[in-house]
Amino acid sequence: MKRVLVTFVLALTAGAMMFAQQPTAPASPQGEPPAAQQNTPTSQKVIKDPAEYNAYITALNTTDPAAKAAAMEAFVTQYPNSIVKIDALEQAMAAYQQSQNQAKVEETAKRILQLDQNNIRALAIVAYIDRAKASSGNPQALQSTCTESQAGLEHLPTWQKPEGLSDADFQKLKTQMSNIFEGAAGFCALQAKNYAVAKEHYNKALQVEPNNYGDIYQLAIAELNSNPMELNGFWHCARAMNLAQSLPNGAAAAQSINGYCKAFYHNYHGNDQGWDQFAQQYGAATAPPANIAQLITPKPTPCDLAVSAVKDNDVTQLSFGDKEFILSQKGCSPAGTEAADKVWQSIQDLEKGGQAKLKIPIKVISSTADTIDAALSEDNQTANKADLHVMMEKPMTKPPAPGTMTDIIGIITSYTPNPFMFTMEKGELPAPAKKAPVHHTTTKKKKKA
DSSP: OHHHHHHHHHHHTHHHHHHHHSOOOOBOTTSSOOGGGTTSOOOSOBOOOHHHHHHHHHHHTOOSHHHHHHHHHHHHHHOTTOTTHHHHHHHHHHHHHHTTOHHHHHHHHHHHHHHOTTOHHHHHHHHHHHHHHHHTTOHHHHHHHHHHHHHHHHHGGGOOOOTTOOHHHHHHHHHHHHHHHHHHHHHHHHHTTOHHHHHHHHHHHHHHOTTOHHHHHHHHHHHHTSSSOOTHHHHHHHHHHHHHHTSTTOHHHHHHHHHHHHHHHHHHHSSSTTHHHHHHHHTTOSSOOTTHHHHSOOOOOHHHHHHHHHHHSOGGGSOHHHHHHHHHTTTSSHHHHHHHHHHHHHHHHHTTTTTSOEEEEEEEEEEOSSEEEEEOSHHHHHHTOOOEEEEESSOOSSOOOTTOEEEEEEEEEEEETTTTEEEEEEEEOOOOOOOOOOOOOOOOOOOOO
């Protein structure tokens, strides 16, 4: 991120550097520049004090960046009310950038904003720097980023071309600033979980700088968290990883992106299979694959699993827990309803149309003299959740206690899919096992001699 930040600030101050190379000086008190400045074009600003004018021109023509920044700072200190005070600070900001003094670039930009809160060049610099700080968890920097990016987007369209800047360079500078403001605004929307707005800003930023892996990754986050999820987010993940790996020391960033995106892939697809191949194959592409919906498929839904269970198995061999799951999906789709009907018919066939009782192992959840609520499936037994309501054929003198494992005998007459519940009628408990008779051995008495 630091390397990208330096690149952006460098681009942003390029226009100011052009000023430094071909400075636009204010008019002299006599209306024309002195002989030493014959190559310096005039502007509309007029410095009336000759000493102030000469001090500014001397600073402006200083070639060493560090010395020039110091000269401009000295000028502002000596002439705090000068008509070219902001110009001097902008020149100092450009000189600090040339000398790679990023801290002073930021400090000077904020000084400019204290004098002119809508200064576009300064706004762009602090917006990007504050965004970098906010990415590290600085809440104050996040608030500043949002304010600065919105102000920049509002005022950039009406920004007037500075003196001495060509139309082409002015347009280039505006485009670079737009990229910074759009990216920062996207970041703010992402932090607020306003994914639709975040995507809008990121897409505009990427039209200017399509290889900014940070914006690409954050666009992926917005897409993957949208409802419904946008599959292009997986491609943006792959592209961000590919771009990060190409940067010096970018392996750690690529690994972090991979971990975040693979978790979403696992949750959507049901496992990690295919992710590494997808990322490797499409990470270098400049557009998402047209058939991404076929490449990244969602994990089977419960409805899909129920349909497959009936399609791939003999329903008569399914456990009652499996049958219960399939029946619970009735109505999820036409195929799901068809599968549930086949399972229900198999239960009816076992009961011979209500003429034969079934014997099923259960766990008692609650009971009265006339009813038992029981857990039939293994999951429900573990959760102590009833999925079978039994109406006893005869009142019980001693209902089974909750938690008891036993068999129940009866006829399943109906069910409700959600929440799932079988209804069994003519219920009865198995007869207690009869005790084997005790046989006593008779001892014969000996006769007396």
